[in-house]
Amino acid sequence: xxxxxxxxxxxxxxxxxxxAPAAVGSYVPVLRFGPFVVTSGQLPFxxxxxxxxxxxxxxxxxxxAQEAARCCVLNAVAQLRAAVGELxxxxxxxxxxxxxxxxxxxxxxxxxxxxxxxxxTAIFGERGKHTRVALGVHDMPLNAPVQIALWAxxxxx
Amino acid sequence: xxxxxxxxxxxxxxxxxxxAPAAVGSYVPVLRFGPFVVTSGQLPFxxxxxxxxxxxxxxxxxxxAQEAARCCVLNAVAQLRAAVGELxxxxxxxxxxxxxxxxxxxxxxxxxxxxxxxxxTAIFGERGKHTRVALGVHDMPLNAPVQIALWAxxxxx
Amino acid sequence: xxxxxxxxxxxxxxxxxxxAPAAVGSYVPVLRFGPFVVTSGQLPFxxxxxxxxxxxxxxxxxxxAQEAARCCVLNAVAQLRAAVGELxxxxxxxxxxxxxxxxxxxxxxxxxxxxxxxxxTAIFGERGKHTRVALGVHDMPLNAPVQIALWAxxxxx
Numbered sequence: 001x002x003x004x005x006x007x008x009x010x011x012x013x014x015x016x017x018x019x020a021p022a023a024v025g026s027y028v029p030v031l032r033f034g035p036f037v038v039t040s041g042q043l044p045f046x047x048x049x050x051x052x053x054x055x056x057x058x059x060x061x062x063x064x065a066q067e068a069a070r071c072c073v074l075n076a077v078a079q080l081r082a083a084v085g086e087l088x089x090x091x092x093x094x095x096x097x098x099x100x101x102x103x104x105x106x107x108x109x110x111x112x113x114x115x116x117x118x119x120x121t122a123i124f125g126e127r128g129k130h131t132r133v134a135l136g137v138h139d140m141p142l143n144a145p146v147q148i149a150l151w152a153x154x155x156x157x
Numbered sequence: 158x159x160x161x162x163x164x165x166x167x168x169x170x171x172x173x174x175x176x177a178p179a180a181v182g183s184y185v186p187v188l189r190f191g192p193f194v195v196t197s198g199q200l201p202f203x204x205x206x207x208x209x210x211x212x213x214x215x216x217x218x219x220x221x222a223q224e225a226a227r228c229c230v231l232n233a234v235a236q237l238r239a240a241v242g243e244l245x246x247x248x249x250x251x252x253x254x255x256x257x258x259x260x261x262x263x264x265x266x267x268x269x270x271x272x273x274x275x276x277x278t279a280i281f282g283e284r285g286k287h288t289r290v291a292l293g294v295h296d297m298p299l300n301a302p303v304q305i306a307l308w309a310x311x312x313x314x
Numbered sequence: 315x316x317x318x319x320x321x322x323x324x325x326x327x328x329x330x331x332x333x334a335p336a337a338v339g340s341y342v343p344v345l346r347f348g349p350f351v352v353t354s355g356q357l358p359f360x361x362x363x364x365x366x367x368x369x370x371x372x373x374x375x376x377x378x379a380q381e382a383a384r385c386c387v388l389n390a391v392a393q394l395r396a397a398v399g400e401l402x403x404x405x406x407x408x409x410x411x412x413x414x415x416x417x418x419x420x421x422x423x424x425x426x427x428x429x430x431x432x433x434x435t436a437i438f439g440e441r442g443k444h445t446r447v448a449l450g451v452h453d454m455p456l457n458a459p460v461q462i463a464l465w466a467x468x469x470x471x
Binding site for chain 2: 023024025026027028029030031032033034038039040041097099135137138139140141142143147149
């Protein structure tokens with residue numbers, strides 16, 4: 001599981017993927033469907049705890065929000081690895097659903113989510129270039145500041 | 158249409174699926190795409206009326222919100238049946254999009270949506286285990302408290 | 315690129331598709347995955363500028379919101395064309411994700427989004443009939459009033 005181009009890029013980036021977090025409800029964290037794979041919405045858990053809570057723009061500053069976005073995406077990548085075995089089997093990450101728990105009047109969702117998008121491209125190269133929806137949401141499960149889900153196509157085995 | 162394992166589970170659970178609700182706009186309630194099927198966002202309609210309206214956490218209590226979530230999911234399952242004919246043809250429900258119309262400061266979206274997720278697993282068994290995104294939304298069509306959409310893979314015929 | 319049934323319908327409707335807008339962040343505007351194609355969330359850009367900003371229901375009136383919804387959907391169709399070459403290769407638009415930046419108490423999201431849904435059906439006929447999720451969101455990237463993404467199946471070549 002630790003060989004391959006993507007795993008090498010992770011090492012070069014100094015990233016050690018976390019264990020894939022458990023679901024926070026009666027669902028599963030990741031599933032394959034046909035030649036595709038989709039994760040549940042990932043929250044910024046690290047070592048079993050949210051690294052931040054609250055609304056971006058007042059309780060959570062931009063730097064912390066971007067760190068939370070990167071944390072969500074690493075958890076999502078860990079889910080992909082748990083589902084497909086080897087990250088080199090990911091052919092293309094084709095969608096990132098990005099949700100920012102935003103204070104009223106906060107419109108810089110793209111800036112928050114760019115931290116996630118750029119990390120994904122750093123890890124996967126061309127295969128990490130994805131479409132995106134970015135929303136500012138009213139309230140978030142467990143008061144998390146960011147939630148991210150990934151959809152990807154898997155190489156045929 | 159009333160035979161098969163899933164239909165039997167519905168009977169054992171004492172559930173009679175409602176007719177699949179009409180769309181509340183210029184769209185269709187369910188569509189197949191390739192070997193997959195997706196529903197539009199389902200609202201908690203029963204007998205043509207919303208069983209509750211308003212925000213969860215102040216106007217709508219947890220018990221009512223969970224009942225609304227179960228109502229949405231039964232409507233979504235009715236849509237799946239309308240699209241594929243027999244519920245046993247559903248190979249895997251791979252995604253539940255869950256939206257809770259939440260009062261400010263309400264963070265228990267997972268608890269609301271677990272009622273839907275657990276009903277889905279009770280009906281479909283392993284095939285009902287899905288990934289999930291849970292969001293607290295600011296406002297909802299028709300002031301509904303919950304909205305749920307399902308994505309599923311269909312067995313080849 | 316200007317032949318075919320869909321292009322002819324566009325001409326009959328007096329619609330000239332805009333150039334597909336660039337992404338407003340570190341992502342790509344449209345991607346194919348297997349036999350499908352998905353766009354990023356499209357904002358109501360025209361000639362490089364948002365045609366409206368603010369919340370529907372107070373800062374943005376219904377007529378402007380519907381015009382913004384139509385603008386989003388034309389941008390999304392332009393993305394589809396950029397991805398697949400000829401719009402007649404779109405077999406079915408199977409999903410529209412519709413997000414309305416709504417003022418508190420605004421519940422007419424379906425009315426806003428119907429403008430987009432009806433335009434899609436006018437352009438694509440049966441192939442434009444889609445499922446839909448409609449949400450009222452708290453805040454929107456760049457303070458846009460509407461955001462729309464499309465998912466479609468592509469004819470095999």
